Amino acid sequence: MSFAFRHSYQQSLPGSYLDHQPDRAPDPALVALNLPLAEELGLDPDLLQREGANWFSGASLPPGAVPVALAYAGHQFGGFSPTLGDGRAHLLGEFSGPDGRIWDLQLKGSGRTPFSRGGDGKAALGPMLREYLISEAMAALGVPTTRSLAVVTTGEQIPRDQGLLPGAVLARVAASHIRVGTFQFFAARGEGAKLRALADYAIKRHYPELSDNPEPYLAFFDAVTQRQAALIAAWMGLGFIHGVMNTDNMAISGETIDYGPCAFMDEFAAGTVFSSIDRQGRYSWANQPHILTWNLARLAETLLPLIDPDQERAVERLNDRLQGVAGLYREAWLAVMRRKLGLGGAQEGDGALIDDLLPALTGADWTMFYRRLADWAEGRPEGLRALFQDFSAIGAWLPRWQARIGTDPGAAARLRAANPAVIARNHRVEEALAAATSGDMRPFHALLAALRQPFSEHDSYGQPPGADFGRYVTFCGT
Structure with a gap:
């Protein structure tokens, strides 16, 4: 199935968008196609493989697409801007999945619009693959999220602080883009x-x-x-x-x-x-x-x-x-923390137990702690101890948690079911994006496969960075 677009947003809300065509990519190439998502949405994977490079780059458009740039305002870091809008994105339309749910299809990085405010409207490959990776990680973790259907390189080199980078467009699906x-x-x-x-x-x-x-x-x-x-x-x-x-x-x-x-x-x-x-x-x-x-x-x-x-x-x-x-x-x-801590049901005192955990965790790996807590519950304390330079604060908290779960034999299983072994670790993401920018997509696909199975142990992808990784800084990608 193709998209069978409709355009209820434009029909219902005149004045909330501007008709605008995406830029035509000079030499598009499909570098990532989300086949599991395509099947979930009832789309034809073979058709997307054939046409995706053109459809998702602006080189051509899928039948029935009517591209618009959406208008919106917003408080950015506390300051109000009455007119923002899609400065580098084009909504192509809405389509229905097999379950009847309605999805927007939007291109991101598809060129300047009247809302660009001096920007070039483009996107580099790295940030678009980053959104693909992390949105897929969030989906696998059960967090409501927009999804990435595809990433296409445009054949352009775009200027950024790091120099000239390969240009790319992300095809994104969302329940809507109403903000x-x-x-x-x-x-x-x-x-x-x-x-x-x-x-x-x-x-x-x-x-x-x-x-x-x-x-x-x-x-x-x-x-x-x-x-x-x-x-x-x-x-x-x-x-x-x-x-x-x-x-x-x-x-x-x-x-x-x-x-x-x-x-x-x-x-x-x-x-x-x-x-x-x-x-x-x-x-x-x-x-x-x-x-x-x-x-x-x-x-x-x-x-x-x-x-x-x-x-x-x-x-x-x-x-x-x-x-x-x-x-x-x-x-x-x-509710989130009761699940993370393997607590069955709700009891008086849970709030204090959870509140007191946070200062005791400072400096320990947030993700690994809960997995190692499962080992602790099974009588294997070494992994948990290794996460802390000073064990005194968490050592004082643990008996309270142990008293709360009692001798429940299912606690360790609940902990592992609620807490991922694999997240999108920053050093792994950067490795994958650097390789992709240089033309090697293999690390990207390997990381993506691990992120789609977040509760399975992966020795290489579950580990935190080494001390040489340093302080991590992220950028908007514009």
Whole structure:
């Protein structure tokens, strides 16, 4: 099957996009095609193999595609920009999977648009393969995420700080590309009718169960809050740091979107930041739950005229909701950590047990700790001890955890089922991207295969970097 596109977003929301053609790649080549995802989406792998280089590079377009650049606004590192939009991306349309779910197909790195703000609209191969790797890792870990269908090189060399790099385009599928910033775009312009149409469309597409709710917009805010709280808690449990939690990177669907300067922690430190541009630590690991509330407050501001014609009443009602975000996130976080720690059910005192673990873990490998805890539960303590230079703090915590799980023989199995042995380790990602940029895709495919089996032991891919890897810094790729 090909895509059988439809274009409900454009039809429902005029003024939210600009018609624009992607650049035509001069010499496209398909370097990565996500065959498992293609089959899941009911697409013909042979057809994609034949046509993907052209379709996913802008050299030609799949039948029925109507490319547009989406408009949105957003708070970027706390500062509001009323007009952002797709500066290097083109939405081709929507298509249905075998299960009836609707997916967007978007090209990223496909050339300048009217929203490019001085950028070249291009993408280098490394950052596009990075999004492919990490989005596939997140999908395998069960985290809601956009997915990467393909990466195509364009035959161009594009200038970046590192010099000339091979250009590439990513084909991305998503439940939609509606962001908090999309709501901000219309709210900032005082376009109340278009804002209401956007909210109605988002409810119909992502939360259809709310269509008969007597207060659909308040229920919509609640539903987005629930999904986002669960998403950020999942990130936190994996040691994942998004890096750019701007409101234009917060999807209404509850998916992880826009993998720019993201990374997974190796050694645990609550203030960990990887992004080269996050000099104040706004989007550090520990700050992500606070930014969740901040971003939801920005969404709430846009919904005020839809909640109640009396602004004071609308503010009061949404403030009540915002006051509860921290509690909703706390519930989601405790649920994640109970699974990670192999705790059966919920008991009083779990919160304190979990809270006290974090300072004791500082400096230890976040991912390996939980796998080694399974070994500890089976009476093999050596691996866990080896993670700590000073075992005293964790040694004081462990008897409390042991008392909580008791003699449960299933605890070790639950730990291994809940905690990955393999994540997208930064040094492995960089090795794969460097090799791919030089023309060797073998390390990329080997790493990808390991990331798709995250709960299986892989001696080479499960290990942290050596001391010579140094401090890791990530970049946006623009």
